[in-house]
Amino acid sequence: MGRKFLVAGRGGLNLTHDESRSDFVSRYSGPDPAAPLWDSLLNDFDAAALRRWAAELGVETFAASTGRVYPRELKSAQLLRRWVHRLRKSGVQFAMNHRWTALHPRSAGGSISLDFETHGDVVAVAVDAVLFALGGGSWPETGSDGAWVAGFERLSLSVAPLCASNCGWETEWPRSVLDLAEGLPLKNIQASAGAASAAGELMVTRYGLEGGVIYKLGAMLRTMTEPEICIDLKPTHSVDTLVRKLGVCRSNFLREARSRWRLGDAAFALLQTQCGDAPEFPSTEAIARAAKACRIRLRGPRPIAEAISSAGGIRWSELDDSLMVRRLPGVFVAGEMIDWDAPTGGYLMQGCFATGSRAGTRAVDWMRTHLQVTAGGAG
Ligand SMILES: Cc1cc2nc3c(=O)[nH]c(=O)nc-3n(C[C@H](O)[C@H](O)[C@H](O)COP(=O)(O)OP(=O)(O)OC[C@H]3O[C@@H](n4cnc5c(N)ncnc54)[C@H](O)[C@@H]3O)c2cc1C
Known part of the structure; x- marks a missing residue:
């Protein structure tokens, strides 16, 4: 779990950046710019929120003179271990070695159906809502190989081709x-x-x-x-x-x-x-x-496999400000699989956390509103 998070730890895990909001927002770009949305995403989950999240897991962070923010230990293993532990304790179940391959949109009144490949079998899972965070296309050995693009294109969603970013x-x-x-x-x-x-x-x-x-x-x-x-x-x-x-x-x-x-x-x-x-x-x-x-x-x-991140992904025009796919109610996306780009300096991690936080909270809100589930039932 979190293999790319661990790889990022080899360079000290630059979690975020300590600078003014306007400078921060200006780091995010893409062919399909969504600057007002970034302002709002970073307003809801900024660098201070990310540092607080680490602190709640017992991991202190510090800002270097460059503004880059790191965990004191300059590693990700401890943070990842504590994070996963807290998730397990709160009831999250992990299904490892399950590769998502297809989504069948909700039919009237029904569930969304997801196909996963696991050990040569295909299992179908029915869900009320789903949040995809399948990453970009760099460092495919970490599991983020961008193969999901075909699955989303089959749903007629517009996906900007993944390409190498933050690379030689x-x-x-x-x-x-x-x-x-x-x-x-x-x-x-x-x-x-x-x-x-x-x-x-x-x-x-x-x-x-x-x-x-x-x-x-x-x-x-x-x-x-x-x-x-x-x-x-x-x-x-x-x-x-x-x-x-x-x-x-x-x-x-x-x-x-x-x-x-x-x-x-x-x-x-x-x-x-x-x-x-x-x-x-x-x-x-x-x-x-x-x-x-x-x-x-x-x-x-250089080839995308060597790049620190990838640009391209699901176009912003496909998403509403909850990061829900407009044409697929109940389907949310977050992280590098959305069409944005940012330089190194902690902006990538911050972008993933900010979009993840927005999509996660809004998915729960959406279920509460549309499915009349209670907070406890919104797993
Ligand atoms: C060498 C390196 C160093 C980095 N250092 C930093 C840094 O210091 N600071 C920083 O801000 N950023 C850094 N980054 C970038 C940062 O790690 C990524 O931007 C971030 O991890 C992306 O998060 P994500 O959740 O979108 O995707 P990922 O972390 O890539 O996670 C995606 C997950 O989805 C899984 N997945 C993919 N396809 C499927 C599928 N079909 N079915 C099921 N699961 C699937 C993958 O296995 C993976 O577990 C670094 C990246 C690299 C490669």
Whole structure:
């Protein structure tokens, strides 16, 4: 249970983020933006609510100087164990090794029927209401393989294709870059893609670029027919300052820039690629401009199986503000299977908890209203 939750714990389990509501809401995007809904979802279940939930399970959290919030132990196992224990105690029954394959909508006055595959058999389960939280398509070995998409499409629901998000991007590095910079970071850089920009760190890898900066630019890069990022290797200096720092220099601009601008190996290797076929830049100004706008053509994102999360999923237009499928009363959805995207930083977990909390409470309300069940009967 909670295999992806456990995997997230390997990186410390960044549960949420400590920042203002308006900044928080601005992190959530998608081709089908639902900003007003995110405002309301985060109003009902914000970072403080998520931290309170952990505290109620006896797990203290802290906010790092970056704003990222983690459990004190920087792991998920304890939190997951206590969570599952509390659920069992409150009467939740778990049916492991059951793979949902189909939903048969409610016929007049009847129940919703769900098909599950288990150990080669198919079992049908009749329910009053159902909340699906089947995840996205990244890290399929955790069980979240996105195979549910076909089941929802069979119900004629519109599902945006799942695609890799918060992932590395591929490029064709020349041998010179790999020899000098493979596995090395580009620190304190600023990068942009179209209208989006991000500051921080990038890592040069065998296949391209990894790291927080490219994860943040991913949503924009996915919209570009010829994805490209533009890296400012010296964001705190203007072109004029860089030229001044080079002083009187009439040749060997690359060598001089490397020492006078204190370029790391990765930054130097990237800058070298900006001369095109020429061995050198023609002037101090040309090299300074290149350092402020290193253009790297990208081939595409890494495979979805490697990504931290996936974008795409059930389109917001299919859902009401209870996260109930408009055309399927009693069917609710939550988490990464909805068509939203957010960067790393705790926003993914927070998004899943906020949508889960909304869909869960509204499912109970819905049953109370439509099925006249009592709170005790709304299991
Ligand atoms: C390496 C890694 C590190 C991460 N670190 C962080 C982090 O620090 N902070 C953060 O905010 N986010 C992090 N994330 C992202 C976060 O883990 C996910 O966004 C989140 O787990 C998604 O929650 P979910 O409930 O939507 O789906 P999931 O957690 O993916 O759960 C979906 C569940 O549904 C089950 N399932 C799928 N299909 C079926 C089916 N047909 N029938 C029955 N069951 C099915 C799966 O087995 C799984 O148990 C990380 C992700 C990865 C891969």
